[in-house]
Amino acid sequence: MPDPLIVLDRVSHVFAGRSGQTRAVDEVSLELEPGKVLCLVGESGSGKTTTARIAAGLTRPTAGTVRFQGTDIRSLTGDAATGFRRAVQYIHQDPYSSLNPVRDVFGTLAAPLRRHRVVRGREEVRRRALELLTDVDLTPPENFLGKYPHQLSGGQRQRVAVARALTLAPRLIIADEATSMLDVSIRISLLNVLLRLRDDRGVAFLFITHDLALAKYFGWHGTTAVMHEGRLVEHGPTPRVINEPAHEYTQALLAAIPLPDPDRARPRAASW
């Protein structure tokens, strides 16, 4: 077995508020190998986004450690810290608010390329930006460079967000409900783009969703962890979690999913 890319070792996060403490994340342990998919499934308030932020180093856990390629991320300094931030990229739920509205697509992609000196010179930056747009199926890419977010559809914006995440050749992409605001057919095409990145470039994914059907599609060859009230209630290979759920909470989530099949959805309804 290859060494894991990232390990969450009994991480917890407690929010202190006026009405007491909230254990948003409670002793969660996860690990993810390079080029693999880990789906983290849960409802609003289950702690899945806080867990994702801890994995990305955006939130410091109140207990536990995160190790990236074997090193505790709290001990990273200087170039190593920069390397971690480049290697782990985050895609947010809402492409309407995660892109800068006054930056065109070229500017959005050029900023990280220049800051991290991935490529130099305007022509090189432009060439790289065109490649990235092609990678996320925004073609012909020349048509998109000058576009501002308001000129793009939701699906196109989210592709730009993915292209931006790819500028720094990440090893891990954390996608936090990245497709939940998209239409059904657009959602699948974006997921297919992400799966291609996994296959062609060995990018690992921590895929956060409330929808087990999406976890099944995206994470079939990986693992799925189900979170409820800050704890992991089930964790295993995705086919087993979906087909033989052991925890009653997972079973309840599965039973609640609406089926695209009228006879199964309503066995008692009169037939046409």
Place this chain on the structure above:
Amino acid sequence: MKPILSVRDLAVEYRTAAGPVRAVRGVSFDVHPGESLALIGESGCGKTTLGLALLRLLPAPASTPSGEVLYRRRDGEVVDLLRLGREELRRFRWSEAAMVFQGSMNSLNPLLPVRDQMRDTVLAHRRMPAAEIRRLTEDVLRKVRLDPARVLAAYPHELSGGMKQRVLIAMSLLLDPQVLVLDEPTTALDIRTQRAIVDVLRELRERLGFAMIFVSHDLPLAAELADRVATMYAGRIIELGGVRDIFYRPRHPYTVGLLDAVPPIVGDLPALVSIPGGPPSLLDLPVGCPFRSRCAHAQDDCAAAEPGLEQVGVVHTAACYHIVPADRRVIRGEDVTNA
């Protein structure tokens, strides 16, 4: 049985600086008392515009240059909603037909407790003594399985998303409408909350017998709640049929494409395919079938003229010159549930 709502050749346009956006074009359909119709399609297909147009709720730059929305009132008289005056419209809304808007989070006034908002809604449409309003509001809240004692005094921020959505459904029922129009009633809710809303709507419709028209991009919701399903594309209905026609025997390539993109929870892992490209601009519609540039079945004749709805089954119509064979679609995972 006579339809309660008959839409005939309805068009809706938005005036913009770049010219008219033809959001709804030549739409006709009937809804019978107690029936549930789903309007499905991608963002920008005109489904929400159509839903709002049915109750004349469209904002100012929108107009309805042609068509009729014929509504059969409780007293049996048929009126064209597009011709009602302001006062008639006020009496029509809520008592005859009510709307549940998308985004329950934003539809309630954050500064007023639920009790006040429900009372104001009743008083905006009818005169009623305070005691009767109280009885009525408690009654409709129980119908959506909320505890009036918990909810009436609460401000919206004290309620969960699912509770807010149920409050809105309860409010729509206050004056016992014959028709309910719902825009994306489960979008942005957790799966178990969605399930609760679906169950409440199904139960209410059985008990109260209202007709329901709901707009959604979520196909499984239509499978759960609709008697008939209309697929919309580029402002038109391009397929209309019984819920089993649409899910088991879809004939329009676009409907097939939408169904093929739904990730199934039951059975093996299929290779899901997305529909390539995006919908055309409603400012500048192409000649011929507006779906043809994305369609694997397109041939030369698709560019000549836009196909109209043709009969393909007993209560099933589709607007396509090259319909998909009825047996093409095999329901996935049939044998796998017990495996």
